[in-house]
Amino acid sequence: MQPDFYQHFQPGEHLFKQGEIGDSAYIIEKGRIEIYIEKAEKNITIATLAEGELLGEMAIIDESPRNASAVALEPTDVIVIPLQHMQQKIEYSDPTVRFILKVIMMRYRDIYARLMHVLEGVVPNASSYQAVSETTSDKIKNIMQQYLEMQDRILTAVNTAVPLNDNNLDQTDLSKTKRLLSIEKNLQRALTEEQFVNYYQPIVDLRSGQICGCEALVRWQHPQQGLLTPEYFIPHCENSGMIIDLGYLITRQTCEFQQTVADRFNPDFFASINLSIKQFDDETLIPRLIDIVDEHASAPARIKFEITESLLMGNPEQAHTALNELKQHGVKLVIDDFGTGYSSLSYLHRFPFDFMKIDQSFVNTMLHNKKSKTIVKSLVDLGHNLGMQLIAEGIESQYEEQLIKDYQVELGQGYFYGTPLTAEQFQKLLK
Ligand code: C2E
Ligand code: CA
Ligand code: CA
16 A cells, blocks of 8 residues: 655645645644635635644545635645545555544534534624625535535445454554544533533722622533633634634623623623634624624623734734724723733734733732832833723732732732632622
8 A cells, every 4th residue: 555645835835725626635743724715705714723633534535626725824744645545545444544534524513513603603783794695605505515415425434344454553643633633522512511611700990999890711610620721721722713612602601691790789890701813713703792792791881802912913904803893882902911922012002902901920920020010010101191991910919909009000800809700609709
């Protein structure tokens, strides 16, 4: 049997384009690849794939046209599996092949779900979004129907395959793929089984000392591992594109919580929601967020979206349009973790932020580090001079609170006032 071979792609270089006839599948050795579809003359990212992941697997079945394009995001090495090799391999049906076939089926389901999501996400009553034409959506639905039929064919193939040479399974090549897939699978299950829950951390008005709002911080209630913080799963959600669905869930939960607290305790109560850069790959993001806010929050002005600098850097034009649309709808915008990234002052006046959030790394080192104090003071002045209000994050002691108050910061957040709490605990605290 002929061996597969390696190929290198430069950033921006295509592995294949939508509509081309597929002749190979690929496993990513190193680097990152974006998969996108062209719809209504726009490119919509459906996934970003990283090391160990498989793509272009359509070619394993037959030479049908590519239904999406694949482009390298960074210098990327791939193992190329040509169609003929695959057909031979299927004939001999070793465990590797069976494994890959299983991957394909999962992937098809996944693509199908995401495409459907994009289609259903077309919000007819949102003026800012141009609906996909009916013929385009019919076409996509057709493609997806073919996928489903193909799935059945593969399933039959896998079920009838006989393991010939189990020893041939290349563990190193495939273990990474398996690991990534199992993480993605678990995340997908977590999403459908609603294992993600929002915790809410109090935000205090420093003048009155009263809780005036909260930041939503998502947690994964893992059935075996217990409560997991975002660092363990948000990166995977971003890489797999799942952050898009999760983001809507978080937004809806938060808006509902905001409305409840506003009704029961304080009509001015606000809630702040973190947005990830990957969510902006979804063209329907802004109209859908607006719809969720309209439907579930007490008023758009009581919802803040927190955005980091990296998000602005990635695609300033796109970010500019999106943020302005949100802002026009009345929600508030926060520049998060300001000063920790590749800060560029030019962002601050170009983008319509209402609040600047000072990162905890500055705030909770003020006691021992004079430079941190200077940085905090300078950030506060900068924010105020640009017409923004300030939020200081990571206040853990009275000393820090006092300094922050001396600097005329409006809002404070940190363990000194409260850790992130469940919706129930938060309401108890308010009582
Ligand atoms: P972040 O936006 O900077 O959130 C603040 C983090 O600081 C939270 O960690 C919070 O629990 C922690 N924190 C709050 N007060 C204190 C304090 O006084 N001292 C210390 N040492 N830490 C404090 P968490 O919940 O682990 O979240 C980590 C990051 O994950 C967040 O950083 C945010 O970037 C991301 N994240 C959290 N929830 C979401 C979400 O719903 N969507 C997205 N896209 N990202 C989220
Ligand atoms: Ca935040
Ligand atoms: Ca932070």
